[in-house]
Amino acid sequence: MHDVHSTEYSFKPKDALLGAQMLFVAFGALVLVPLLTGLDANVALFTAGAGTLLFQAVTRGKVPVFLASSFAFIAPIIYGVQTWGIPATMCGLFGAGVLYVVISLLVRIFGVGMLRRILPPVVTGPVIMVIGLILAPVAVHMAMGRTGDGSAWLVPSATAMIIAGVALLTTILASLLGRGWIKLIPILLGITAGYATSLVLDATGFAAATQAAFDPGQLPNWTAPTLVDFSKIGAAPLLAVPNFVFPTWNLEAILFIVPVAIAPAIEHFGDVLAIGNISGKDYVKDPGVQNTLLGDGLATSLAAALGGPPNTTYSEVSGAVALTRAFNPGIMTWAAITAIVLAFVGKLGAFLGTIPTPVMGGIMILLFGAITVIGINTLVRAGNDLMLPRNLAVVGIILVVGIGGMTFDMVSVKLGGIGLAGIVGVVLNLVLPCKNCNDPLPDEVSPSAPDHHTDL
Numbered sequence: 001m002h003d004v005h006s007t008e009y010s011f012k013p014k015d016a017l018l019g020a021q022m023l024f025v026a027f028g029a030l031v032l033v034p035l036l037t038g039l040d041a042n043v044a045l046f047t048a049g050a051g052t053l054l055f056q057a058v059t060r061g062k063v064p065v066f067l068a069s070s071f072a073f074i075a076p077i078i079y080g081v082q083t084w085g086i087p088a089t090m091c092g093l094f095g096a097g098v099l100y101v102v103i104s105l106l107v108r109i110f111g112v113g114m115l116r117r118i119l120p121p122v123v124t125g126p127v128i129m130v131i132g133l134i135l136a137p138v139a140v141h142m143a144m145g146r147t148g149d150g151s152a153w154l155v156p157s158a159t160a161m162i163i164a165g166v167a168l169l170t171t172i173l174a175s176l177l178g179r180g181w182i183k184l185i186p187i188l189l190g191i192t193a194g195y196a197t198s199l200v201l202d203a204t205g206f207a208a209a210t211q212a213a214f215d216p217g218q219l220p221n222w223t224a225p226t227l228v229d230f231s232k233i234g235a236a237p238l239l240a241v242p243n244f245v246f247p248t249w250n251l252e253a254i255l256f257i258v259p260v261a262i263a264p265a266i267e268h269f270g271d272v273l274a275i276g277n278i279s280g281k282d283y284v285k286d287p288g289v290q291n292t293l294l295g296d297g298l299a300t301s302l303a304a305a306l307g308g309p310p311n312t313t314y315s316e317v318s319g320a321v322a323l324t325r326a327f328n329p330g331i332m333t334w335a336a337i338t339a340i341v342l343a344f345v346g347k348l349g350a351f352l353g354t355i356p357t358p359v360m361g362g363i364m365i366l367l368f369g370a371i372t373v374i375g376i377n378t379l380v381r382a383g384n385d386l387m388l389p390r391n392l393a394v395v396g397i398i399l400v401v402g403i404g405g406m407t408f409d410m411v412s413v414k415l416g417g418i419g420l421a422g423i424v425g426v427v428l429n430l431v432l433p434c435k436n437c438n439d440p441l442p443d444e445v446s447p448s449a450p451d452h453h454t455d456l
Contacts, residue, residue, distance in 0.1 A: 019334020028188030047308030051299030092257030100297025130402030132372030142361030167194030240346030245307030
């Protein structure tokens, strides 16, 4: 068997190009998170590569996965950066990685079944839904040409809706109609189409004419005659060290962000099952989900220690593995090395910074809607009767606490949003009596398929 298709680790120069292709598949989603949250895209590239290498070290190079920016943390990162700043937010994200490590230790002691007992679908499903729904206003504001909080105009609404519409439609069509590699990079294609549309609107004078006639109303007007400013690229150095940011202690950020890790932690188990089904190996047993969780947690904490977004296994890359049947984990080593090298290309980060806001807004409409649907699907696949009083209470309270923006003031910190919703869900699930609450609906069988990942 060719060593590319073997599940045994093999690191050879001839596989470098295939590894770069794996990074290309993940690239659109990888850089989307820092672009949406205000983090540095070059740092995200570096921490994705370094995190993947650390994961491989922990799992002894047995699992062909690539780790990169997690969508599940977009909402808390946006809130954290606006509220406490990037260094304090990194402290909370570092704590999320530590929670992964703690869960991995519990799995090592009590077994995999412990995950499902503490974090059943009635908890993880609505938490995932909250992550998507709480971000819906941000997506709409950006698609319409405003800042994420809607407080000012960045692009005239008519221009913004055209760009966002093209980016959104391209992403949808690539997901629905794409074949082979095209189907694996819908986000990257959507960003490319939206960017190209922006260039066309600039070249034809449409953007300038629309901006000149634009009425911002009561909001501040930060619009410009051109959508894409290439001066940023010219001013950036060709090679530069990524703008690393180190965490500063903030207990409030920790309490807000750490519970968010509940949903991606349980989904990690599904990801390990999925890549095992693709490659024909049982990674739950070897190297063991306790080790894959440990690797994911350490990679997330490493990313936060340097100012990058949390890491998670990428479903797009798993799809590429299925398409190419390249099961050799050494290929992911090449993908990680490529990401680290690109992180030091200063003009790459500057180029990504020229992408107009509505491009991201169009992608976000689909992305955050998809996250919400994944949460719904988690509940549907479990097959539990949600009208049973106990299940209704758990799911309903999580949704209202999270989407409603409830906060809880402690002595020196404030807990709220997704974090509070996650904690409330776990506590309710543990303390409320469970009589027939996990039985499937009549005449239905609960499927055993793993949860879907929150990345497109």
